[in-house]
Amino acid sequence: MYYIKPLTPLCEVNDLGVTDEQINYIEDMANHIREDIIKMLVEAGSGHSAGALGTADIFATLYFHIMKNDPKNPDWEERDRFVLSNAHICPVLYATLAEAGYFPKEELLTLRKLGSRLQGHPHRGTLPGLEASGGPLAQGLSIAAGMAMADKIDGKRNRVYCMIGDGEMDEGQIWESLMFIGKNRLHNFTLIIDRNNIQIDGFTEEVMPLEPLKDKLTSFNFHVIETGGHNIRTLIESFKEAQDIFEKPTVLLAHTIPGKGVDFMEFKPEWHGKPPNKEEARKALAELRSLGGKITCEHE
Amino acid sequence: MYYIKPLTPLCEVNDLGVTDEQINYIEDMANHIREDIIKMLVEAGSGHSAGALGTADIFATLYFHIMKNDPKNPDWEERDRFVLSNAHICPVLYATLAEAGYFPKEELLTLRKLGSRLQGHPHRGTLPGLEASGGPLAQGLSIAAGMAMADKIDGKRNRVYCMIGDGEMDEGQIWESLMFIGKNRLHNFTLIIDRNNIQIDGFTEEVMPLEPLKDKLTSFNFHVIETGGHNIRTLIESFKEAQDIFEKPTVLLAHTIPGKGVDFMEFKPEWHGKPPNKEEARKALAELRSLGGKITCEHE
Amino acid sequence: MKLADNILDTPEQIPQRNGYGDGVVEAGDANENIVVLCCDLTESTRSAKFEAKYPERFIEVGIAEQNMAGISAGLAFSGKVPYMSSYATFSPGRNWDQIRVSICYSMANVKIMGAHAGISVGPDGATHQALEDIAITRVLPNLNVIVPCDYWETKKAAIQMAGIEEPFYMRFGRENVPVVTTEDTPYKIGKADTYRDGGDVTVIACGSLVYEALVAAENLSSEGIDVRVINSHTIKPIDETAIVTAGKETGAIVTAEEHQVHGGLGSAVAEVLSLHHPVPIEYVAIMDRFGESGEPNQLMKKFGLSSEGIIKAVKKVLKRK
Amino acid sequence: MKLADNILDTPEQIPQRNGYGDGVVEAGDANENIVVLCCDLTESTRSAKFEAKYPERFIEVGIAEQNMAGISAGLAFSGKVPYMSSYATFSPGRNWDQIRVSICYSMANVKIMGAHAGISVGPDGATHQALEDIAITRVLPNLNVIVPCDYWETKKAAIQMAGIEEPFYMRFGRENVPVVTTEDTPYKIGKADTYRDGGDVTVIACGSLVYEALVAAENLSSEGIDVRVINSHTIKPIDETAIVTAGKETGAIVTAEEHQVHGGLGSAVAEVLSLHHPVPIEYVAIMDRFGESGEPNQLMKKFGLSSEGIIKAVKKVLKRK
């Protein structure tokens, strides 16, 4: 019942290593997702570019390799759940769900428009595959913790994944949730931090410094896996390490490049909440197509 | 302009060490405060015993030795400020203010009664010496941070002290404030954590574990001073160490015994929010009087 | 409608919170998906009873009301029916934003239990006296808002809401209050109950003020004033029919609640009547100020949340009829 | 009252938030105790202008609205006059409890600036559309609540409140909206302004709906309906005299606001009239549902927050007169 793309029966080799073919496939998917994001945002005329592009590799790895999920059966009881807490980057989630087949890709272009199921921030219940609503930062993490708690009570074996932004960690609710997850040793829970160093007003270490972030997480009783956010093989290894830890919850402190894949957006806080205009979108798409999924990567 | 009790010109020897006479005086004050607390609570018929008794030594040390404050001039511009964030233990604050002369001691017995200035939880503006309202946990810490920030902007040299409870640290707002204080390197700020290991539903490490607490505080960019909460000399040394740190805010992780001084209350979570009845109060007062301020102490 | 015997002379006294405590256990007996959460106030909210019986279905969240709201939503999305409990000042006070989005916008099947509501909390003082909770929950789409009048109603509501797959907020008090209804008095969420018929004026009350309204009506009847008393336990969805009928038939309304005058039951009644049948209204409520420390009965008197206060308001509104 | 020229054909369009941005700088020029705080939304709230001019009096709090409220209270207790800014959904949404106790109960001289209010935020969708903020602030004792109608009024209010040592909440929108008033139009917090006289019916509006009310009145006058238009920019303390006079003189009221129908301006008006002069009211507001994504003008149309919506409501209420 795992979600299996015809060409890539990934789950069967889950514990045996990953083939180059599989890696290529995930990279291709990440690149498709990036292209979708650009197309969606330029059409919508508003929305968040940097975080969406920066996390495409993580989303592709999760939905096309790591997570038990079945697009034809989005309410499948045994599925792994994913909650996007930094919900403003939802274009990447929508694009991933569409690429995976949860709903028709054409619908991506309705993003943020009147009557669309692709609301500016996710609305649970409107779209298959959406596990939670979001928008006001930090709420998703608590919701995900509640899901993991329910699974624990029910003795289920599926996992809960949750992504938060680094700026989002300024919110007190994040630390309430981390303490709770640590207390309950929810080892079926994996947190992913999009450590892209930006938030709206600038670089996180200037707006509200988080460092030493790894120490913070360790002291909140998480097993911390520091990882690059763009190399698929590294990501797979990190997620597998997380699955193997049974005494604690895990967090992937994933170093990403905001705007990754589109040169003029990379590392720039001003692209946090802006869509490309038509000309910029053309340039971005050209760049992404020539990359063909081969994104170079500094953090590995 | 320091607040100086006639017998004990403490401030003049501030940097030179402390005399035994001074220590005795502060111990006496702590014991008076404890007696006041018992009398207030039995008269009020409701209120919080454990935390109030457990922090009496800290309050005596602060108001009778460490803090610049003048009971005759509570709005003195140059005063150090104290904010009680775990405001449910306000009987200890009220008793301290009364012992110091901010208002008549008789008024202590009006605690929690209709028309009293001694509200069940502090109401800023009603009583001289109260710097903030409180009750809903975690609010005081942000308020204190705002005060320290104002002093920093104005280039003032006075200090801000703030006490929080350990259970109170479950609240996200605490971590928001700690991050903010760390970011702004408010070295004029000293936090005191009443680490008494209890909250309402039981022991903190069962209700919501905080450990490793020192690591948490360090990772939030505080200089951590772990200290006993009952030995006056140790407390004075700790507060002085805090005054000497210029690159960071400091926190006194003060290990206290909830209910300290009253044998049948010590270490018992059930005394968090209960007043003694008449018989219990009689026993408690007898014990406190025979102690004469000489409280033995495990954490030093 | 069958009410308790002798309520006007020697009413039985039980705290409403016990009704929640007993009700959630009974609901939990019938439905194993029910779980209870609390923020370090397990005994005083009376969630302790559930914890004792079903420890594996009780979740201690520590002092973190925001997190509790989100956890509850997540549990609900996984098929649980969470009752999340704290004091009404802190939940929905400190977690309003989480209740709005994680629960209401997402239609999470979460029951929010606000204990120690109203001024009758007493000595703890203003910070602990929830007087704004009806206003801040009533404005939220998708949220049902319940203010029961006594032990039995609190219990019945706690049980009944388990069967309605929608978010609920229920507030209840800490202190002993007269038991107005009986185990057998019919109760239905959404349907206001007329406890006493009358043609001159209607008192629409909720919570502890229902009892005071009955006492006031009895006293006024000896002066020849014929008072209808309605228990409007469901603030949202409000029972428009009962209110409009009362407006039409009695032509003058008094509302009574342990809450600020702005935005609560009175405000809901004013909205309904202005739309369908405007009549004079007088409000028995807290007049836009914070509470203070004192004994519960002292405070209820001081703030006019009493049969005397209602009698005054009735006389005033009758002059305006 | 002198309004802008040609407003009904070719109104100038400026976002209200610019009025706050310009106003707080002007207030800051005159009073060096004014400080500005923001939660990682400095540009979009328009606090950036103050930051640029007075960097040492600007405090970046990061994404921590609860902390911002407490910090502001502490600053106020030390003699500063803090303007704390964020989106209206998050502040007063996420920090309601802190606003209640640290600010209102303590009478802290803090000005709470809620940007991006109302449904007109558009594409961001329901989570970002503050439609409950008037209700949850209006219920708080000691808090003044302001909903200005355009650029100038936002600016004037931002300046005027600096001189009143009390807590304030002001909400304003993101988008371009017609400029109704001029730099010289008199403005006084607490005093509602009658922008157009009329004897048949009164539209009491706030925020962006004031303009729509003027357009509606103009259209209705051609049908022989004589509409009074009141700008009720101060929701609290509400101008009872203006409302009661309108109730008496026109006998029918329509309220119009970018807010839920429960608990907002309409509710405040209903409370006042029910106490002094009950008349039929119709409400132009969001009808107890969450918003959704869409272009601002599409949404305003869809939800009837438009001159057409007001015209319908006027006709409806006139039938009930």
Ligand SMILES: Cc1ncc(C[n+]2csc(CCOP(=O)(O)OP(=O)(O)O)c2C)c(N)n1
């Ligand atoms: C409670 C809350 N406050 C403020 C915002 C506005 N906001 C949206 S995204 C954002 C910055 C988030 O930073 P980060 O999590 O690092 O995301 P990134 O910019 O990297 O995508 C802010 C402040 C919000 N959505 N929710």
Ligand SMILES: Cc1ncc(C[n+]2csc(CCOP(=O)(O)OP(=O)(O)O)c2C)c(N)n1
């Ligand atoms: C926001 C909030 N939630 C809940 C409470 C109720 N409450 C009062 S004291 C307390 C326990 C606090 O524990 P701690 O800070 O350790 O104080 P101690 O019991 O040691 O005095 C709780 C839950 C509160 N006052 N505020």
Ligand SMILES: [Mg+2]
């Ligand atoms: Mg970021």
Ligand SMILES: [Mg+2]
């Ligand atoms: Mg404690």
